Amino acid sequence: MRLKKMFMVLLSLIITLSLVACGSPTQETTGTTTETTVTSGIYTGSAPGHNGPVSVDVTIDEDGTISDIQIVESSETLAIGSGAYEITKNHVLVKQNLDVEAISGATISRVAYINAIADALGQAGFDVDALKESTGEVDDSVIGDxxxxxxxxxxxxxxxxxxxxxxxxxxxxxxxxxxxxxxxxxxxxxxxxxxxxxxxxxxxxxxxxxxxxxxxxxxxxxxxxxxxxxxxxxxxxxxxxxxxxxxxxxxxxxxxxxxxxxxxxxxxxxxxxxxxxxxxxxxxxxxxxxxxxxxxxxxxxxxxxxxxxxxxxxxxxxxxxxxxxxxxxxxxxxxxxxxxxxxxxxxxxxxxxxxxxxxxxxxxxxxxxxxxxxxxxxxPALVHYANRLPGATGAVNVVGFYTPTVVLVTEDGLRYSSEEAYTFDRSGVVIAKGASQVFALLPNEFVSENQEGVDNGVEKGIIIKSESIEDLAKEYGIDADNLVATIENYNELCDKGKDDDFNKDSKFLKSFDGPEYYAMRLYPSVAExxxxxxxxxxxxxxxxxxxxxxxxxxxxxxxxxxxxxxxxxxxxxxxxxxxxxxxxxxxxxxxxxxxx
Missing domain, CATH: 3.50.50.60 (FAD/NAD(P)-binding domain)
Structure with a gap:
């Protein structure tokens, strides 16, 4: 059966990251869906995602139609861009259901969006279980050879x-x-x-x-x-x-x-x-x-x-x-x-x-x-080494893709590249040297500019805060002597204003001044x-x-x-x-x- 456009997911809608004004749901008019009273309004739903909470605002029209879905909070763009949200949003708006099987190939992120939308719809009075039931709209047909x-x-x-x-x-x-x-x-x-x-x-x-x-x-x-x-x-x-x-x-x-x-x-x-x-x-x-x-x-x-x-x-x-x-x-x-x-x-x-x-x-x-x-x-494959600053509101929400002011080391405690270099170039060096782990040490200026994300990272165990570089090394199993020497040498390069080791632009040289030190592990994400x-x-x-x-x-x-x-x-x-x-x-x- 050839699929008709009127029943297809409209992938071309733009992902909108602006916040939608959200107040208490109005009680003006109600609609009915699956024998359940639905109240119009804007409802905020949330669910845990891979990198943090996902929150969405779902708009219900007076006739009970789901008319809009907007992201309020999401950390799910590290590796997949906006696609999981777009695909999920457009399926729900076109089909008016939460049939996950029809959105096959669901990733962790896509499931998080579905669950957040379901949370909002439940608040509006929808029978969420009924919305999640398979419609059989696509799969019940037999097309033959x-x-x-x-x-x-x-x-x-x-x-x-x-x-x-x-x-x-x-x-x-x-x-x-x-x-x-x-x-x-x-x-x-x-x-x-x-x-x-x-x-x-x-x-x-x-x-x-x-x-x-x-x-x-x-x-x-x-x-x-x-x-x-x-x-x-x-x-x-x-x-x-x-x-x-x-x-x-x-x-x-x-x-x-x-x-x-x-x-x-x-x-x-x-x-x-x-x-x-x-x-x-x-x-x-x-x-x-x-x-x-x-x-x-x-x-x-x-x-x-x-x-x-x-x-x-x-x-x-x-x-x-x-x-x-x-x-x-x-x-x-x-x-x-x-x-x-x-x-x-x-x-x-x-x-x-x-x-x-x-x-x-x-x-x-x-x-x-x-x-x-x-x-x-x-x-190797095409690999990024990165990790997210959860709930970050500063200039940076992902560390590792392009955060040239941090210091990157492998488990031997040594820098391996200019942190300013392109992400895949840096990853290639890691794999070529036989390393299996990458860590980012965050200088004082980076921490102060991204304080909320760093604090959230510490609270969630994504970032370790310590009073010494030695303790950071021990926490992560990094060679402590090498790491201490690396940071001491790096501070000297900062004072000198020139990266003699990897020629990173001097404007990205930011020193580690204590009294607290921060580090986080970056994980490989396979782009393709x-x-x-x-x-x-x-x-x-x-x-x-x-x-x-x-x-x-x-x-x-x-x-x-x-x-x-x-x-x-x-x-x-x-x-x-x-x-x-x-x-x-x-x-x-x-x-x-x-x-x-």
Whole structure:
């Protein structure tokens, strides 16, 4: 059953972080829902999240309709952006229920939002248990076996780019998504696309070129698995990708650099209006309007092979229905596997005590491997080391991403990088030196500027406060002699006004003056993995015998190994390459498989 837009989650609504005025619920008019009297008004609900409490204001209209949901407090943006909130909010507003199964793939953060909304609705008089009951709206239907020309597996930017492009060239296309909503990792992102030489850059007076982008990009990344032809493909099609997305209705309203320091300091990050959710909603609507068939709650379990060629996939729907989708070509357009603990332990044993907040469980990796693909496996993954200042109201609420005034050490008590450096660059050094833990020591000025968050951190045990550096070291199991020497040396650098060790800008050198000292552990958060099948510049999946597997293509997060390594250029790189390779695959399929 093709999903209708009127029943879909509207991912393009903007997350609103401003506070909504909240008073006592009015008693003017009541509505009824599931035989329960509901009182209109604005109700504040709360629930525990992964990083702290989540609070929302829920507006109930006079007819009992849930008309608005706004965040009052949330610490759930460390790794997932605003996507969990957007997806949950829009489901509730459109469906008027709390059917968690329909929002499949729920993360800890998404469940926290659901529970906070449920708390507010309970105060308004709703029967919350009834609202949480499965509606069966999506899952009760039986669709039976299907046949198409092109099957796309995955509903993120790579999948919809491939589906829309193939459809525009005259192919019949089915796209399947295992979750109850489309968008993938892109929908939870800021919606950034890296590009060089665009009209938006020119409007801002930015002098940039594809060649400079290539120099900056390849100057960072040196892994032997990188494919120069694929790297050039993405960069040389970056402007065209922006224009292609604009043609489909995606607007770009901001442009920023990835980092203050070269080579990421040129403003190349094009921000989609309404972020990644808005981008994906626009592409989804365009796909439906132009005849792409989209099935959610539908997971591919096996690539069907016949005489060495991919001819479809076996799938299972969330209601348990198993079916076959026959196709002349299959595009695996899925994400990575950071939420698959078995694959993480197998492929990245060096990463321990990590967190991941997406639904990427390695489906595409396993499908390609099962189909006989040559797999690229390398370490490390894309990892941030960070932790949150709970309830912070100062300038900083996350320590580790970009907090250049703190001092970062590993368990040996030694600094390992300029704290001003890009987050992935610093993480790469940690993993390269074989360290497993990272700690941030907070200088006096940082503490005073972020006092509320620091105090909350101490109260919750996230931050340790001590009267000596030695005691901090003992509390965390850090080499005490080294840590004391590190801080003494760092204070000397502060007095000197020059970081002789790592060349951090002198404006970020802030001393440790006592009488109290603060430290916190930073935990690895896996932003994405990049291991997966080897592909050609056309997206063809390479088999273990070194030749393309007929009819099998791949794009998206599952193919990142050939255009990035742990020194990831910046957010927006994956979206660029996912869109480019997805479209390249579609063009190759239509011309060489379908012969159209």
């Amino acid at each position: 299907l046949e198409t020309e092109v099957l796309v597996i995955g509903g993120g930017i790579a999948g919809f780019s491939a589906a829309i492009e193939a459809n525009s060239l005259g192919a019949n296309v089915i796209l399947i998504e295992k979750l109850g909503v489309i968008g993938g990792t892109t929908a939870r992102s800021e919606g950034i696309v890296q590009a060089a030489g665009t009209e938006l850059q020119k409007e801002h007076g930015i002098d940039d070129s594809e060649e400079q982008f290539y120099i900056d990009f390849t100057g960072l990344q040196t892994d032997e698995t990188l494919d120069d032809d694929l790297i050039r493909l993405g960069i040389e099609n970056s402007v065209e990708t922006i224009e292609w997305l604009k043609d489909k209705g995606v607007n770009f309203d901001e442009i920023e650099s990835a980092h203050p320091l070269p080579p990421r300091d040129i403003m190349r990050g094009h921000y989609a209006e309404n972020k990644g959710g808005g981008m994906m909603q626009t592409l989804y609507e365009y796909a439906l309007d132009n005849g792409v068939e989209v099935y959610t709650n539908t997971k591919a379990t096996e690539i069907i092979m016949k005489d060495g060629a991919a001819v479809g996939a076996k799938v299972v729907r969330s209601n348990g229905e198993e079916l076959t989708i026959s196709a002349q070509a299959v595009v695996i357009a899925t994400g990575g596997y950071s939420s698959n603990k078995e694959l993480m332990a197998k492929l990245h044993p060096e990463i321990v005590d990590y967190t991941s907040y997406n639904s990427n469980t390695g489906d595409g990796y396993l499908l390609a491997e099962q189909a006989g693909a040559e797999m690229i496996n390398k370490s 993995t990049y291991n997966g099948p080897k592909i050609t510049v056309n997206g063809e999946v390479i088999s273990t015998d070194g030749n393309p597997i007929p009819g099998l293509y791949a794009a998206g997060g599952v193919t990142m190994a050939q255009f990035t390594d742990y020194q990831y250029y910046s957010s927006g790189t994956a979206i660029l390459y996912s869109a480019v390779i997805g479209r390249e695959a579609a063009n190759h399929i239509v011309e060489n498989v379908l012969n159209k």
